[in-house]
Amino acid sequence: MKQRLGLAIVLFCLMPALFAQQKAKQNAREDNASFMFTESQLNEDDDAAQSTSALVTSNNDVYLSNVGYLFSPMRFRVRGYDSQYSDMYINGVQFNDAETGRFSYGLIGGLNDATRNKEGIGPFEFNNFTFGAIGGATNINLRASQYAAGSKLTLSGSNRNYILRGMYTYSTGLMNNGWAFTGSLGYRWGNEGNIEGIKYNSFSYFLGAEKVFNERHSLSLATWGTPTERGQQMAATEEAYYLANSHYYNPNWGYQNGEKRNARIVRQFEPSAIASWNFTIDDNKKLVTSAGFKYSNYGKSALGWNGNAADPRPDYYKKLPSSIFDVWESVPTADELQQFNEVTDNWKNNKAYRQLDWDALYFANKQANALGKETLYYVEERHDDQLAFNLSSVFNHQWNEHNSYIAGVAVNTTKGMHYKKMKDLLGGQLYTDVDKFAVRDHGASSSMVQNDLDNPNRRIGEGDKFGYDYNIYVNKQSAWVRYQGNNGGSLNY
Numbered sequence: 001m002k003q004r005l006g007l008a009i010v011l012f013c014l015m016p017a018l019f020a021q022q023k024a025k026q027n028a029r030e031d032n033a034s035f036m037f038t039e040s041q042l043n044e045d046d047d048a049a050q051s052t053s054a055l056v057t058s059n060n061d062v063y064l065s066n067v068g069y070l071f072s073p074m075r076f077r078v079r080g081y082d083s084q085y086s087d088m089y090i091n092g093v094q095f096n097d098a099e100t101g102r103f104s105y106g107l108i109g110g111l112n113d114a115t116r117n118k119e120g121i122g123p124f125e126f127n128n129f130t131f132g133a134i135g136g137a138t139n140i141n142l143r144a145s146q147y148a149a150g151s152k153l154t155l156s157g158s159n160r161n162y163i164l165r166g167m168y169t170y171s172t173g174l175m176n177n178g179w180a181f182t183g184s185l186g187y188r189w190g191n192e193g194n195i196e197g198i199k200y201n202s203f204s205y206f207l208g209a210e211k212v213f214n215e216r217h218s219l220s221l222a223t224w225g226t227p228t229e230r231g232q233q234m235a236a237t238e239e240a241y242y243l244a245n246s247h248y249y250n251p252n253w254g255y256q257n258g259e260k261r262n263a264r265i266v267r268q269f270e271p272s273a274i275a276s277w278n279f280t281i282d283d284n285k286k287l288v289t290s291a292g293f294k295y296s297n298y299g300k301s302a303l304g305w306n307g308n309a310a311d312p313r314p315d316y317y318k319k320l321p322s323s324i325f326d327v328w329e330s331v332p333t334a335d336e337l338q339q340f341n342e343v344t345d346n347w348k349n350n351k352a353y354r355q356l357d358w359d360a361l362y363f364a365n366k367q368a369n370a371l372g373k374e375t376l377y378y379v380e381e382r383h384d385d386q387l388a389f390n391l392s393s394v395f396n397h398q399w400n401e402h403n404s405y406i407a408g409v410a411v412n413t414t415k416g417m418h419y420k421k422m423k424d425l426l427g428g429q430l431y432t433d434v435d436k437f438a439v440r441d442h443g444a445s446s447s448m449v450q451n452d453l454d455n456p457n458r459r460i461g462e463g464d465k466f467g468y469d470y471n472i473y474v475n476k477q478s479a480w481v482r483y484q485g486n487n488g489g490s491l492n493y
Helices: 002-033 062-070 238-244 334-349 358-370 436-442
Strands: 087-090 118-121 137-140 150-157 164-171 179-190 200-212 217-225 228-231 253-256 259-262 265-269 272-280 285-305 377-397 403-424 465-485 490-492
Touching: 238 334, 253 358, 358 377
Parallel strands: 087 137
Antiparallel strands: 118 137, 150 164, 164 179, 179 200, 200 217, 200 228, 217 272, 228 265, 253 259, 265 285, 272 285, 285 377, 377 403, 403 465, 465 490
16 A cells, blocks of 8 residues: 555656656647758759658648658658649748749758748648748748847768758847848768769858838848759669669769769859848738849759760660570570670679779760861750849738738749750860751751751850750739638638
8 A cells, every 4th residue: 555655656746747848849849840941852952852841831730730840851742742832932032943833942051040930831821921822831031130149050960962061150139229130151061972972062151131220110131042062863773773782873973083073963053132121010010022033053964975976874774784685585695695794793893884984985085086076975064044033022911800911912033044065075176066866867967957057067165055055034923912800711812
């Protein structure tokens, strides 16, 4: 009896501590639910696979709060929608790509602390910055006066795309003279991550300034950018993965003068700036007007070759053992079997064999130079650049205790510039801007082989544009109104 009584007393004493701990965990979950971007999103990939989960969900929605917390390290999609159905705003200005509809997380990569102040909503939830979207929306607040005064230094290590990361953020907070300043610097570096041949080098900066004139007016300016250079991995066949004995096999790189060189390098820099005017008309009405500017320089290099050259890719199907004979349905000859075993042995035991042979590419071009022929191999850089301007104005009115509405207008104009340029002739001297593969089908004298009919047979040097060069213009205007009553009902137009 005494033992039971003692146990009951101990449990009674521990209950408050257990409850407090559980409550702290719950609070942490709620705080983190509308919180952060995952590193998978900040990898800056421009594909459609970018997730929208950590696009910051709303604390008010039980489901979104929980999946946002539990699945943020993974690729959770709200309602399964593609990321183009989720809107990203910065200081009230939408920054989704006007051509693809998706937000490029490379725009804010390495600025984790500077982009920590944000508001997230679920699909079409009532808010104070946008009409909404079926995949939800997020607004990042970069107003300098909204940062707590102080400084923060972060040092991190990783075994993924980069190895080391350092960030430093400093904010004055709102000073007595009405000014506020915030700055952030970051650097991420990796000579080689978990995938061989991939390097990572990224610098990031942010500077925000705001002047609060009085209780009604404030003007803020924010500018940031993340110049980044990173190597890429290319998918390979299951046969190549098996022969290399690794699913991290990357055929994009090879040795040049004993050093690893990747043929596919992404170079990205998107300097951006936003100016915002916050006008508090009275206790019930507020007007926020923002103008945003972005210039995106995005280039991806790739190995190219003309129609007279052999495919240089190490995992080209004719360089694999399976191209020699069908191991399932045919009986090989002695020569085929010997060749099969030699290729298999080279793939498994000779690392250089299953990677790009840069020295051979340079040698082939030098041979072509000596004969006065066209360059056989080269490295091109494919650009998808953009110049974008956005203007947004949002009016909030708390009509009375029971009713409120929000109205907004937005204007976007974007110029997309898409072209290729010659990055490296790999020792070659002569290259003509024609479709080398079309020459085989139509003949060298046909106009069908010309990439530029205005400048036929144009000679190309390093840094010159070739292949294609076109612009896409996108102009968008929108206006919307949302009304909400105290019973939770709303009208959207």
